[in-house]
Amino acid sequence: MPPRLSVPFRNRRRDAAAAAAAESQLAPLGTLQEADDDDATAPRPAAAARADRPPGHSDRPPPAQSSDQPAAAADRRDPGAARARRPWRRLLYIQQDYADDYVDSTFLRELQKNANVRMYDYSAVVMQTTVVSQHISSIMVFIAVFINLYRGALTASTLLWCSSAATAVGVAAWDVLGAALHTPVERIARPRLIKGAVLFALLLFGLSPILRTLTEDTSSDTIWAMTVFFFCVNLAFHDYSTGNLTNIRFPGSVSLNAAVLASVLLASQLDSNLSVFAFLSFALQWFALFPIFRRYLKRISAATSVAATVALALVAAAMFASILRAVAMLFVACTLFITFGCPLWLIWVQRYKNEIHGPWDEARPVVHGYFG
């Protein structure tokens, strides 16, 4: 894509003129010009000497004369001086025969636009969106599970058994995948893992009655609204990158906390202790462990990850189809838009990219042997 040459000289007194002048000046994106030595006699194109004005001249000429204006205009005003005058030089240590607010034709010559803009490949971006649709689908599945549990279509024990079995399979897969990927983290000792899981389950079970009655005095509408809000937070802060396989760091931790909070709010709407326990253990497995599994999957093979995305989306759509068809339709439309529409959008808005670089940028030091 060609770099855009509209310069932010907008909204000023002579908007159009300034913009036009700037465009004409910007055309050659020259590199650093070596200033030659002391003597100011270095020959320069005559064009450089024309766009000036005599010192003390009170009215302002147009910002800078563009290249199509004849040089004769300046010469007519002061025929002898324009030719005799030395060309302007971009130096501070010499006193020049130019006003301090003189704008030379070399002004902003070293400006570079969109020097390091990356162009995206459509199919690659589409593949990258799968993580987002995966996460949205997983939230939808979670909500569908809650609704079924709330309505009694799903019993607590079924959910408990299913989720426990899935987690066991996942842990086994984790071991296998970890070995295959050579993750740098040391293996967590099996007995410690099991001990931790059992302790956690007991604690959760003991707390279930408290959690069930936690929001008894709060109206359900408030709870639904807050849940939606916290799921949005979860969606916004989720760690979508595939690099982090072992732990949960800052923005991801916000996301997990929001999801757990939403789950606790939802669980407090259930009517039996067992349901609360089953639902919350499912929530933790779903939001803390499942994303790690998905990241592993993505790392191993993109195709499997795409397949998992499609499967998850279909499950979410199917579960919602039985609850409320409109939501299911909306969800499918959203997913399609995110997967195929948004990448197009991103590539399209690249044309508005307006990055400027120049000699004023802070340099990045290049250091090889830094001993740290």
Place this chain on the structure above:
Amino acid sequence: MASEPSAPRRGLHICMVSDFFYPAMGGVESHLFNNSQCLMQRGHKVVIVTHSNGRRQGVRYMAGGLKVYYIPAVIVYSNASLPTFFCTFPVFRQIFIREQIDIVHGHQAFSTFCHEAILHARSMGLKTVFTDHSLLGFADTAGILLNKLLKFTLSDVQHAICVSHTSKENTVLRAALDPQLVSVVPNAIIADQFRPDPGARDPRWITVVVLSRLVYRKGIDLLVVAVPRVCQLFPRVRFVIGGDGPKRIDLEQMRERYMLQDRVELLGSVRAADVPRVLVRGDIFLNTSLTEAFCIAIVEAASCGLLVVSTRVGGIPEVLPRHMITFAAPEEDAVVAALEEAIERVGDRHNHPELSPQRFHSQVKNMYSWHNVAERTERVYRKIIDLEEPPLIERFRRYYGCGLVAGKLFCLVAAVDYLFGIILAWLWPAAGIETARQFSHETYCALAARPRKPESAPPP
């Protein structure tokens, strides 16, 4: 240099406003002080407004009868005061009326006082000038926010001044200004304070001096890697490094790791008055800054007769002629290569008559002087003082163009400020505010009973 058509008829009343002023030290501070001194010598009245610093509050007089208002303010970050938008209006209005100010001249984009003073001065219909002393990028969050603020302020100043051509380009882009409204007036030094002293140099060594705050932006990472390499290449070279900051620990580690304790001297922070004494000990001055609008330090060093080696960043290529400075890209190898070249030139000094410290000094003295800066600043003042005041709606039109959301916000701020100004004028009518008695520079000189010095030095 263009000459002023006629001698100034009447001295202007100028109010310089910035958060950065004595007792703090730095480029902006010395610019304000020296420029004000020279403007006063040219027959203008100059008042400086800054925030209070510890017990330094209220009105103080400095050398030359320079009146300074230290206004109590809360400091938030790196000596800049808390933005209050409107709260400073009453006190600024009192000062402007009391001192019968014609032109309000704000300094430095990081200064809250500068932005607020310009806004209030415009609400009162005074002429305003803004001077930018530093460069800022376009990519980081701080840069984007500050550039928006700068756009707001500069939408309605009569003229802007930058310290180098690179800085002018940067400001024009940052604030979407018409380049015709921006003048380039460089910084200067008091050359008499920076004289070469051949006796202070140790002839057994070639000494490389570094004087800078030890922070990332000054390129200390480059220094840390270049020093051991140069020490290894040249057994006769030693380093004197002055300044303090978070990167000092890196330098100390480097010194220990390569056992250069006898060849790398770390001075810690150096008082402004001691800078010439440190500089004259050296043969070469090394500057590794990553960004720099002007860099007074290299001018000071050249005035002391040191050959300068510097990274080619920002406005530095405009500052010194090529025989005084060797440029390097901001890369380890380039800095080492440039130092090598400079060391070889200095080591072979008798074959290079152009490297004579006295010659350097006299050349720099001719290049930069605060009198010249003041003369050029005055020319800016003379140009804007008779400009026609645009109608209020035109001011709003300019603010409105600052951005889709920001433009409306800026209009709101400007409108509230304008109304606040009307309320203030009703509460404290201008007629009821006592005007300050004139205290001219001549009076001061007569009182101080000493001949007028060519350039005044800052008080110790």
